[in-house]
Amino acid sequence: MSPLEIDLVRGAQAGSASALGTLLARHQAGMRAVALSILGHGPDAEDAVQDAVLIALRRIGTLRDPAAAAPWLRAIVRNACRMRLRAARGLVPVADPEPPAGPATPDRVLEDHVSRDWVWHAIDRLSPALRQVVLLRHFSDVTSYEQIAAACELPVGTVRSRLNQARAKLAEALLATADEAYDDAAARNAASAREATDTLAAARRGEFAAVVADTWSPGLHMTSGQGYRGGVEMAVRGMDADLGSGVRQKFVHAVTSRDCTVWEMEMISPAHDPHHCPPAVVWLMSHPAGRVERLRLFFPVVSAGRTAGSSAG
Template sequence: MGHEPRISPTDAELVIAAQAGDSGCLGLLLERHRGRLHAAALRVLGYGPEAEDAVHDTFLIALRHIGDLKEPQAVVGWLHMVLHRCCLRQLRRRRGEVLVAEVPDRPDEGANIEERLEKAALREWIWDAVRKLPEPLRVAAMLRYFGSYQSYEELAAILAVPIGTVRSRLSEAKRKLAEILLETAGLIDSDARLQSHEHQRFYFEMFDRLNRHGERDRFLGHFAENLHLVRGAGMPTVGRSHLAYEIDSDTEAGVRLEPRRVLSAGRITVIEGAFLNPPEDPFHCPPGVALVVFHQHGVAQHLHLHLSSRPPSLEDD
């Protein structure tokens, strides 16, 4: 008996399914157009790793913003527009120009709850891939693609490494992340996702107890006695007492640190917060702070602390 020929879904159908949370369809869509996107990048950038980087950048942007595309049938043109902007960024990087992220069709400020839930499904797929990166690449990707302090200079300050190291780590992270995403389309590690959510809830509760109930010792008890505290380019300090001094000084001055975003993947947690200064001393602490915590066996062993002149931005949450 003959079989009906199998009809492949159109690009628009794949987009609609992806916007409804089907990450497998998004993976199929991106894989379908990988060859043509790479050929287009080669025409602009020539042969070399920059063309492949531009394609990976395009994939990452598509993964985060496919839900913002208003006309699914226009996805091919949209992908090529994203690629073109990524290629221009590569050309600017060659000339040493300051780079600013550009993403077409930004999300609607009035997005309803259904749209937010659909985007959350894709975000979980991305986070599952991020968790599979080696730690140095993972923390760089977490800060660059999901945090508020994303410039190479800020990442270098937060991680206390040279800018060149930041560049190389992000380049490698993009390559690995794009491949992992396509390999694991639709396969999300629910245990790892649950662990990440538990870490997020834990830190929000910890800061709430510290700020509202003064549970200082309980807060400090989460950190190892021989905690390695890194602040900018200065020499790391060893000992939980240094963190205790920071907390006590802020408390005495009437300053509170309010967490605004908590990102967690594996044993790495990024906390972005805003300092709330007292009215009589409004400039005691800078507006923003980023903390990168490295855990081991449920205890924070390393802490990177970065002060910022601006509070965290939460537009993409």
Template sequence: MAEELDESLVRSAQAGDMAAFAALVERHRAALRATAIALLGYTDDAEDAVQDALLTALQRLPELREPSAVVPWLKAAVRNNCRQQLRARKAVPVADPGLLLPPVTSPGEERLEQAATADWIRRGLDGLSAPIREVMMLRYFSGVTQYRQIAALCGISPDTVASRLRDGRRALAQQLRQTAEASFDEAGARAEAWHRESAQIVGSMLDGSFGTVVEDWYHPHALVDVMGLIHGDRSLLLDMLDWTFSADVGVRLHHTMASKDVLLWEADFVNPPSDPEHCPPTMVALFSLEQGRVARMGISYGTHHPG
């Protein structure tokens, strides 16, 4: 009967019923915590390992092909997190923290961006402070998952990334438990509006009017940080855009996420045949907004599609 109930809850959660996912978590939270304690002892790290596993599982729940096996699946995620923490204690370089569960193997499977779950998490993120929201959005909802990358985009140290993620996991878990049965039409509509506006901004930049876009959308003293290595103001961004678009490079925006005053873009560069290596293949941009205008922009480049 227990497995049948778990299977029913998983199928309901996969169909978008977040109250079912919350019920599933509460059924097995004690067992998952015991799994973490067995490896890490009675420490805060054990609770962090459980919360991290649950957030990752929430994103990858559509990939679970055997709902009746959800408990071993969750425990495996917890054990993976614990092993990463144990390696970190021994000062061994930690693998990409995004690799907590088996990767997607079917081309038809995509990262979770389905309305019910995404809106539930967006509403939970809205209740967190902006600095914590930034690292949480990058860690769980973008291709930027390594602490060093997140640190560069946010202009903070890797240790600060770790502490903000720890605080964010706990706060978000509490938010999700409190809002599991709520309706989030407003959050979904706001996300769609931000995506449309982001696409319009990118389109305006591509048609040659990026100077006006930057002047209108960025605060006069907005800070621009590139990979944690190059720092400047709006003029730096204008120079970068001019260098990019004058070479006939295209930009394809493929993912956005917004939470109050934090906006995340992921995009691909489309280099011309005459200069196929003009720009790196991918870009992630993290925007901190004040009254709807950009106060800070962090930029990171990648060599492959983050999805």
């Protein structure tokens, strides 16, 4: 690797979004060549490269040897391709390659923190439609094209197209944000997690309607897990019906951007009716003006023999 590229790696790890975008652009052709050699020509090869770009964005802080950026990027692409091949064969994919973790020094913690915020700031510059599918694909357990299509009520082809557009725009967005301040993405997600937990606790106290009135738009558009459509009254009625039936939701994970939030919940059926509801529900919320305007509840998995009997879920 040339001294210039080593400087780009070091700049990226030190907080330069421009250096990171330039580094990825310089290696994009080599990354694509690896994907083509494994998957052949077609959309899967391009998707694998774009998946690898997102992995590199999140993990540039873990690259211990700046001179090894080229083989590191190619290894990420190879693994992304193999994951696609394994998925097509119904096998469990292996984890992405990652250099051995070094000591948790303040410098490394800072690098990882800034790298994470680069990604989130770039995601926030995407359109709401693109941002929503990115959050589901890369930051939740709703990861397959089919699941995302069901959650967003879109054709699978539209999901693929939006992910392709989003991935292509992320590097461009990074280049445009080199000198801007970044929100603390970790703090923002942690705040959303607290809000989800507090919302469930309030619902168990019979205060769900008050929470909805405080934080959701009165003109809310909601789609229930069974496909019913309504507004605030349906949301409150559904939650109350679930609690009255003995159903409980347990918070699992939250991820949020400027105007889109995903809450993942475990659903616990009552002891007397263990198959009352599916095992999990995802709350997919849009809040372009701060208050939740759209809520879509989605069951990632409905196991054989279960019924979607939960009103809210």
